[in-house]
Amino acid sequence: MNIERLLRHVPLLLAACLSLGAQAQQQPSSNAATALGQGPGYHDPRSPIKPLQEREGVVSWPLLSSVTVKADKKRxxxxxxxxxxxLDKQKVKVQGFMMPLEPGDKQRHFLLSSVPTSCSFCVPAGPEGLIEVRSKTPVRYTLEPVTVEGQMAVLSNDPYGLFYRVLDAQPAE
Incomplete structure (x- = not known):
């Protein structure tokens, strides 16, 4: 499956996730384990990969996830x-866990997630927890968090349902 076909399915997946989340909030659960996995940027404590720590000079995931969403017809x-x-049109540093969108161990087009990926076929976060990255310098794939610097685009009408994109990115420390 090529990247364009994959990204075309993101809005449908995100809509389903948001719908399920809304249903879960309307129907309180007596199972405490269910409540643990709610909210943006949830990180399973059993994961061997540690969640992201806030860093000075790096855009905060809690800020990015503070977006609210309303359903309007089919989007x-x-x-x-x-x-x-x-942040729109500003040079920023962002950090996250890499989700490759191309073959190979060096990536120019990938997603950054606020939480580690636990499944190769699953989107680990909603649009508030993902950033599409277009890098002018290839970034080596790793399971560890990566930090890149580039121009942020805040997207209000992206055809793939994404909220954030960083263009002309380069690896940053």
Whole structure:
């Protein structure tokens, strides 16, 4: 499956996830384990990979996940708070766990996730927990968090349902 075909399915997956999340919030569960996996950026404590630590000078995932979403006909419409809108067209540093979108161990087009991937075929977060990255310098794939620097685009009407994109990215420390 090529990347364009894969990305075309992202809005459907995200809509299903948001729908399930809304249903779960409307129907309180007596099972405490169910409540543990709710909310953006959830990280399973049994994972051998540690969750991301906030770093000075790096865009915060809690800020990015503060977006709200409303369903409008066949698409989800994001509403970004002022702090997120201020990032649009700015040079930023972002960190996350890499989800390759191309073959090979060096990537120019990939997704960064706020949480580690646990399944090669699963999207680990909703659109508030993913950033599409287009890199001018290839970035080596790793299971460890990566940090890149580039121009942030805050997307209110992306055809793939994404909320964030970083262009002209380069590896950063």
């Amino acid at each position: 989800l419409v994001p509403s970004f708070p002022a702090g997120v809108q201020a």
